[in-house]
Structures are given as structure tokens and as C-alpha cells.
Amino acid sequence: MSEFVRVQTEGAVGSIRLDRPPMNALNAQVQDELAAAAAQVTADEQIRAVVLHGGDKVFAAGADIKEMAEASYATMAAHSRRLQAAFTAVAKIPKPVVAAITGYALGGGLELALCADFRVVGEGAKVGQPEILLGIIPGAGGTQRLPRLIGPARAKDIVYTGRFVAAPEALAIGLADRVVPDQDVYQAAAELAGQFGSGAALALRAAKEAIDEGLEVGLDAGLEIERLHFAGLFATEDQRTGMRSFIENGPGKATFSGR
Numbered sequence: 480m481s482e483f484v485r486v487q488t489e490g491a492v493g494s495i496r497l498d499r500p501p502m503n504a505l506n507a508q509v510q511d512e513l514a515a516a517a518a519q520v521t522a523d524e525q526i527r528a529v530v531l532h533g534g535d536k537v538f539a540a541g542a543d544i545k546e547m548a549e550a551s552y553a554t555m556a557a558h559s560r561r562l563q564a565a566f567t568a569v570a571k572i573p574k575p576v577v578a579a580i581t582g583y584a585l586g587g588g589l590e591l592a593l594c595a596d597f598r599v600v601g602e603g604a605k606v607g608q609p610e611i612l613l614g615i616i617p618g619a620g621g622t623q624r625l626p627r628l629i630g631p632a633r634a635k636d637i638v639y640t641g642r643f644v645a646a647p648e649a650l651a652i653g654l655a656d657r658v659v660p661d662q663d664v665y666q667a668a669a670e671l672a673g674q675f676g677s678g679a680a681l682a683l684r685a686a687k688e689a690i691d692e693g694l695e696v697g698l699d700a701g702l703e704i705e706r707l708h709f710a711g712l713f714a715t716e717d718q719r720t721g722m723r724s725f726i727e728n729g730p731g732k733a734t735f736s737g738r
Contacts, residue, residue, distance in 0.1 A: 484512035486519050490583070491676030492669055493526035495569075497533040502540035505587045507558070507582065510565035513591075516615040517568040525735060527680055528672035529572055531595055532579035532665055535589075538604070541586025544613070559618050566619045570594035570691075573684040575675045579668035581603050581661055585643070590619040596687065598654065599668040600646045601661035606654065609641040627694060629653050679738035685709075 483499040498573050499505040505513075533539050542562075550558065565648050569576070569591065578584075578595035584606045592606070600606070608621045616622060617638060626634035629652050637644060649655035659667045675683060684692045685708040693701030712718050716738040724733035 481512040481515065483509045484516045486516050486698075488526060488580070489525070490668035490673070491527040492530060492672045493520045493523065493528070494530045494532065494669075495520065497539055502537055503533045503563075503588070504543040505539055505591070506551040507561065510562055514565040514568040517572050520574070521572050524680075525676065526574065527683075527737070528577070528675040530577050530579055530592070530665065530668045531569070531674050532668065533580055533581065535662075535665075537582035538578070538580045538584040538634065539588030539591055540583045541588050541609075542619075555618075562619045563682060566591060566594050570620075570624075573687060574680070575672060575683060575687070577668045577672045579665045580606065580655075581664050584609055585617050586617065586621075590617060590621045590624070593620055593624040596654045597668075597671060598649075599659060599664055599671060601647050601657040601664045602647055602648075602658055603661050604646050604664075605643040606649055607641065607643040608638045609643070613637060613639040625654075626687045642658065659708065663675070678706050679715075679733075679735045681715050681717055682721075684710055684714055 483497065484736065485496045485498060487494045487496065495513070497505075497509065499509055503509075513535045516718045520529050526547055549556070575597070576595040578592040580592055580598055580600045584592045589608055589613070590605045596696055608617050608625065610617050610621070617625075617690070621638060622634070627638065633652050644654065646655060646658045650658045657667060657671070689705045693703050717735045720735060721733045
């Protein structure tokens, strides 16, 4: 039973909830529990989409600095592998993932949010990568996922300065996908995730993998990744269901089984 990370389901939407008061600091135990939660929602075929959140007050204020302050190079060389592995497990959940960001998403908190496909941000939220102010750099994807999302110059500004980014700016630069009143963040994220609940699960998985894997390679290799996923879907029941429904009833009326 996890102590700080809980998985709950409502219909076809699962939620991964951080619950380590007061600021959801991402210590080693939380990282391990995050990886376990990612495996759980991946394996559960009833879950078609996921909301990642930290509660009403804060998403996650980053790594546990007290845990790291006196660490040696050797310790952190090993710890950073564990940290990245936990976050990569979240990034590789083969289903749409929406981060619901309230309060602060700083350092590792923002890096965790970057592992989601979409980010719904509260009007009063602040995000950032303040590691430079501690004499270090982001170590869980901030120098890699952030520039892929918002471009290298904007990412360098955020990483080099360590400044906090308010919700309106986050929306303007593509770091947030939606900004809503603070009290509505989880509901808005759940509604966004919910629209995928009745979708073609295998096609959604293929689309996510094709986009994410394609970003890591050249265009020719990316097109081959796309082609293989595209062709592979013609071995699924959902493809037959979707196309037959289109022919008989028009678009958007198919009921998919996820097979």
C-alpha cells in the first residue's frame, strides 16, 4: 500500500494523487511510489486516461532538498538514475495523461508535469525550474522535456534564471494548455481526460508513441515509426469497429472495445 501516492478511478479515468504534505516534496519513496502508480494505471485496461495531481493547494514543490543537501557525487549519480526512471515511467504511460496543476509546480514538480501530455493550470499557480539558485541544474527532464515543449530559448530563460512563471505566461508560451480558476483545476483536467475515456485505446496508445518517439529521431525515421503503428492498427477490433461505424452511421459514433 503506497503511503504518499494514491491511484483512484472514476469511470474510465484514473488519477495519480500525490499526498505528502505540506508541499508534496518528491523524495525517494515518492519516486518509487510514482513508478508503481504508473505501472498500475498502465496495466489496468479499464483506465483509458489519467489525471496527475497533487491536491487543491499544491502540485509539487520539487525534490526533497533536505534529503539531497549533503549527498555526494556518487550518491546522486545513482539517485538521479532512480529519479529519471520514475519520471520516465510516468511519461511512458501509454494513455493520455493530464497534469492538474495548483499552487506550485517547481523543480521536480514541473519536471513531473512535463511528463504529462497536457497541463491544466490554476490561475494562481506558479511553475519553474529554480535549481540554478541551488547551484545545480534540473535532473529529471527539465533540460530536455522543457525545450522540446516550449523551444530552447524560452527553456534557457526559465532554467538560467530560476524564476517562477505565472499561469498567463505559461499559457502564452505553451507550457500550459488551459488556465482555469484554481478551484476548478481538477475538474477541468478530469473533463479533458474524460473525453478520451470512450476513445480507441489502442489507437490513442499508438498516436502517443508515434509522436513521442518521433520527436527523438529524424523525419524519415519518424515517418517509419508512424507507418508501422498505422499499419499495426489494422490488426485491431477497434479499427474494424470504427470504419464500419463510419460507413454505416457517419463519423464519431463508434463504440470501441479497446481491443
